[in-house]
Amino acid sequence: MAAARFGAAVLASILALATLASCNTEGDILYAQRQAWTDPNNVLQSWDATLLNPCTWFHVTCNSDNSVIRVDLGNASISGTLIPELGGLTNLQYLALFANNMSGPIPATLGNLTSLVSLDLHDNLLTGAIPASLGAVGTLRFLRLQGNMLTGTVPLEVLSLVLVGNLTELNVARNDLAGTGSSSKPRVTTVTQDALKIAS
Ligand SMILES: *[C@@H]1O[C@H](CO)[C@@H](O)[C@H](O)[C@H]1NC(C)=O
Ligand SMILES: *[C@@H]1O[C@H](CO)[C@@H](O)[C@H](O)[C@H]1NC(C)=O
Ligand SMILES: *[C@@H]1O[C@H](CO)[C@@H](O)[C@H](O)[C@H]1NC(C)=O
Ligand SMILES: *[C@@H]1O[C@H](CO)[C@@H](O)[C@H](O)[C@H]1NC(C)=O
Numbered sequence: 001m002a003a004a005r006f007g008a009a010v011l012a013s014i015l016a017l018a019t020l021a022s023c024n025t026e027g028d029i030l031y032a033q034r035q036a037w038t039d040p041n042n043v044l045q046s047w048d049a050t051l052l053n054p055c056t057w058f059h060v061t062c063n064s065d066n067s068v069i070r071v072d073l074g075n076a077s078i079s080g081t082l083i084p085e086l087g088g089l090t091n092l093q094y095l096a097l098f099a100n101n102m103s104g105p106i107p108a109t110l111g112n113l114t115s116l117v118s119l120d121l122h123d124n125l126l127t128g129a130i131p132a133s134l135g136a137v138g139t140l141r142f143l144r145l146q147g148n149m150l151t152g153t154v155p156l157e158v159l160s161l162v163l164v165g166n167l168t169e170l171n172v173a174r175n176d177l178a179g180t181g182s183s184s185k186p187r188v189t190t191v192t193q194d195a196l197k198i199a200s
Pocket of ligand 4 (some may be wrong): 140164
């Protein structure tokens with residue numbers, strides 16, 4: 001009885017360890033993203049899910065803890081959607097996917113990327129609204145969304161980052177945002193400012 005229970009406990013521990021060993025969360029997320037994309041030029045060829053982590057993959061940069069901090073895939077002829085799981089790349093600082101054929105919405109989960117400094121999605125085919133959740137990313141300095149088909153308005157939460165956060169470049173020009181396309185009056189769609197200088 002006791003031996004059987006001990007055996008079961010050992011087996012459970014081994015199973016737990018095996019699960020941990022196979023759980024390469026950030027690599028799994030990026031590999032799932034690779035599968036959601038069409039990559040005619042094979043720029044993602046090195047994204048091999050059997051490797052221990054994604055740190056040796058081209059266009060991916062990790063910190064010294066083997067956690068992903070950059071994904072650089074601008075102008076790579078990639079098409080497809082952004083998967084919500086990208087919000088699980090907890091240490092991501094730079095996400096550059098500009099000048100591709102990205103379609104579908106900007107996942108609201110990107111608001112969970114609390115180290116994000118630059119979100120560069122300009123010149124794609126993105127639709128839907130700019131997620132208000134991005135207003136939670138106080139570290140964000142560059143938000144380049146120009147040249148998409150985004151609709152709605154720029155959320156106040158995001159605009160507030162210009163004042164209370166680190167946002168110095170917000171570009172939403174060339175979209176279908178309310179008031180920017182049909183309005184005859186010119187509207188400000190680009191906010192660029194130097195790092196905040198106050199009481200100097
Ligand atoms: C994209 O890449 C092509 C060739 O690889 C180059 O000619 C073009 O200037 C690049 N465009 C941008 C916006 O970087
Ligand atoms: C986007 O897709 C169109 C149609 O397939 C193609 O002509 C164009 O070169 C693509 N653009 C980029 C930046 O990959
Ligand atoms: C991430 O963000 C989304 C949408 O803002 C939210 O629903 C979700 O609970 C957040 N947390 C995680 C761990 O994904
Ligand atoms: C702005 O960035 C600095 C690091 O450059 C960081 O310490 C600070 O917390 C950021 N501000 C916000 C509101 O997150």
